[in-house]
Amino acid sequence: MEEKAPATIKEFEERLIEVSEDLPKRLRQCADYVAASKDRIAVSTVAEMAEGARVQPSAFMRFCRILGFSGFSEMQRLFRDSYAGGWPDYSTRLKHLREKAEGSPSALLAEFVDVGRTSLENLLKTIDPKVLDDAVEALAKAEMIHIIGLRRSFPVASYIAYAFEKMNVPAMLHSGVGGLDNHNAIRPGDVLLAVTFSPYSAETVGMVEAAGARGLSVVALTDTIVSPLRKFGAITLSVSEVDFGAFRSLSATLCLAIVLSVAVGTKRSG
Numbered sequence: 001m002e003e004k005a006p007a008t009i010k011e012f013e014e015r016l017i018e019v020s021e022d023l024p025k026r027l028r029q030c031a032d033y034v035a036a037s038k039d040r041i042a043v044s045t046v047a048e049m050a051e052g053a054r055v056q057p058s059a060f061m062r063f064c065r066i067l068g069f070s071g072f073s074e075m076q077r078l079f080r081d082s083y084a085g086g087w088p089d090y091s092t093r094l095k096h097l098r099e100k101a102e103g104s105p106s107a108l109l110a111e112f113v114d115v116g117r118t119s120l121e122n123l124l125k126t127i128d129p130k131v132l133d134d135a136v137e138a139l140a141k142a143e144m145i146h147i148i149g150l151r152r153s154f155p156v157a158s159y160i161a162y163a164f165e166k167m168n169v170p171a172m173l174h175s176g177v178g179g180l181d182n183h184n185a186i187r188p189g190d191v192l193l194a195v196t197f198s199p200y201s202a203e204t205v206g207m208v209e210a211a212g213a214r215g216l217s218v219v220a221l222t223d224t225i226v227s228p229l230r231k232f233g234a235i236t237l238s239v240s241e242v243d244f245g246a247f248r249s250l251s252a253t254l255c256l257a258i259v260l261s262v263a264v265g266t267k268r269s270g
Contacts, residue, residue: 005068005078009038012078015067017230023066029053030063032198035224036240039122042079046072115242116251123252126238135219135235135260140267142191142217148174148204149195149221156195156221156250156257163258167265174207183210195221195253197241200228208232221256 006012020031033053034041040049049072050060061071069075139145145164149157157173164171174182186192192211196204205228211218212232220227220234223241230236239256241248 005070005074007078009078012067012075019066023063026055026059027063027066029055030060032224034063036198038079038240039242041076044076112249116249118242119240119249119252120255122240122242123255126240127256131235131237132259132263135237136263136267138191138217138219138235139193139260139264143170143187143189145169145171145191145193145264146174146186147171147193147195148207150175150201150203152248152250153195153197153201153204153221156253157193159254160193160195160257160261163261164265167261167269169265169268183207186211186214186216188214188216191217191219193219193221194229194234195257196227196229197223197239197248197253198227205229208234221253221260 006015016031016035020028020035023031030050030053033049037049037052040052044052046057046060050057053060064070064072064075067075069078147157147161147164154175161171161173172182172185174185192208194204194208200222208218208220208229209232212234218229218232218234220229220236221239222229222236223239227236227238237256237260239253241250241252
């Protein structure tokens with residue numbers, strides 16, 4: 001029996017979560033890319049979406065059918081109807097910038113400012129105020145906050161550790177230096193704050209899984225609704241960063257990190 005196509009964006013997200021775990025590698029790439037780039041569906045061709053997911057267009061079409069759509073056009077129609085009058089046009093603006101200045105430093109500045117602005121605007125749409133309140137509450141009550149974020153996530157994790165230190169919030173940054181994971185430093189009453197984005201750090205996912213297995217609270221900053229951190233019961237704050245070329249800035253993520261740090265520091269000192 002064929003799946004009925006999702007009729008709303010919420011149904012689409014629920015279907016994406018439902019199917020993504022058991023997909024083969026290429027189709028999982030489609031799921032990860034779509035989850036991180038839902039606002040591109042309305043303005044992109046199937047070839048552009050397939051290129052972003054690093055798969056052939058035929059594989060992306062197959063992915064659309066697995067979700068219950070007849071093809072990409074039907075999936076795109078759902079997003080165009082949902083964003084009618086307001087869906088983003090940043091892809092067009094970036095294309096014009098590239099054409100006008102051909103990669104000059106000033107053009108790159110304009111491009112990264114533009115994608116940063118879009119990422120920040122998306123942050124307001126994707127963060128659930130209730131989940132943000134829950135995250136701040138959990139961190140404010142922690143005996144010690146353990147922070148992990150490796151590779152691209154490390155600047156975010158280290159900034160949070162720095163901010164907590166300045167606000168006298170007990171915190172420990174797990175950097176993985178020397179291959180040490182310091183799992184045993186996490187005690188009952190502590191909270192783990194994990195930051196990771198696709199492709200997800202195995203070390204970070206492993207620490208979250210270990211903490212969850214011990215019944216410890218976990219707050220996660222991650223990117224998509226199919227992030228593996230969600231299945232471990234973490235309080236999950238989703239951040240979608242728009243990329244330019246192969247580069248993604250941390251504009252929205254650092255904004256959320258600042259908000260989280262200041263909110264926790266304020267609550268603990270109140």
